Amino acid sequence: MTAEAAPRKNRPAGRPAQKILSKEGITVAALKLIAAGGYEALTMSGLARRLGVAPSALYNHVASKHDVLVMVQDHVMAGVDVSGFGTEPWAEAVRRWAWSYRDVFSLHTPLIPVIAVLPVTGAPRTLAMYEELTAGFLAAGWPQPLIVPAIVALESFIFGSAYDVTAPEDIFESGELAAANPKFTAAVRARQRDGGGTGSRTADAAFRLGLEGLISGLEAQRQGWAEGGGQAAAGR
Amino acid sequence: MTAEAAPRKNRPAGRPAQKILSKEGITVAALKLIAAGGYEALTMSGLARRLGVAPSALYNHVASKHDVLVMVQDHVMAGVDVSGFGTEPWAEAVRRWAWSYRDVFSLHTPLIPVIAVLPVTGAPRTLAMYEELTAGFLAAGWPQPLIVPAIVALESFIFGSAYDVTAPEDIFESGELAAANPKFTAAVRARQRDGGGTGSRTADAAFRLGLEGLISGLEAQRQGWAEGGGQAAAGR
């Protein structure tokens, strides 16, 4: 297929004439493996096979498989669209960013537990995204203390929604328990779908509703903060 | 410690006089294992050891480890507080539910990928929770087509936020990249924390902001729907 990863043919032991592996190469190979066979296909030996090396060779470049996931994550993050910040109104920029973020990570849900707890130090592109976001929030007049909590809230919603995209369409069919749960069963039948039809975009309808709610609701929280002189709204 | 799982002492092969395992017993043992050593400790052989059987014996009662996670999930779900629905105003009931849901699953984040795509058919307690929720939304006057999308949106936010609870406090420290990302670095320093101090509840501040935003924003979306005669708000 591609020429870059010529299969190893009985290469002798010992340090090779010029080095074969690099972090960048490992990351690219990992992304190809994922594209071809999903995250199940991403194993250290699968990665080594594709790169034409022994599995143990990988450990000269990464400390663990977790390291590989971090590298993949930072690469994938480049696909998130922050172009609206600086060119569009705040709400519109958030919309563009949020939809692209969800779409990208719905194809990479196994990265979510990794990103969600990952110190940004190790992920320069992710950090760059946050910098763009922050600039956009500041330009829209957001008070500094609310910016990080607002971004975290939006991201939390996006991560959860990315899982939802991967759920089967009939996830809420109550089956034989329908009779015991009539109100929910009826609500599932009547639920709003995106596009108005019975097409398979129930995840989109929920994401749109939540995102529009969050955008207007965060805006309201911001007003409340300004009026309250620096305290957040109603508590637990 | 407990008497129930007396260690096996050279029990002979063959069907025992009376059966030793049950789904309920396996679930309880799994929860104890998790409480003691987290999800790393939940292995099929660890489970078998605690129950005093051979690992293969478990497969007479469950088809896979995924089955065990589903059973654990339904058990954990019982800890979510839906008592507000029917006794409190809608917003207050949602608050109580959402905080308890997040708190419970922040201790069980490995279940999130399982629940998020799990057909409710296999999880009766989860289904019962949705029934309660739906009743509460209906009683508050929610239009039927918006109820499921609204619940899904709230749940997505809750799942994402549960991960956030487990993140290290210094997750946003930009380290040596601080100079290249000045606005974000400053926003992190200035960020709102719950309780007003520098205590470790940054996750709570973000959750509160997002939840209050969602509650008021969803309320606004509901108004928009009523006024628009049955269409949702601004699109992609």
Next chain:
DNA sequence: ACCTGAACACCGTTCAAGT
């Protein structure tokens, strides 16, 4: 420094044999 090859300590799961 950076590769090979063998080995280690696990996983989840299958299956024949036993009562």
Next chain:
DNA sequence: ACCTGAACACCGTTCAAGT
């Protein structure tokens, strides 16, 4: 039907040996 015990096909990771 429901257990044991051995075996299988994987994992990620370590480490001595080689250049």
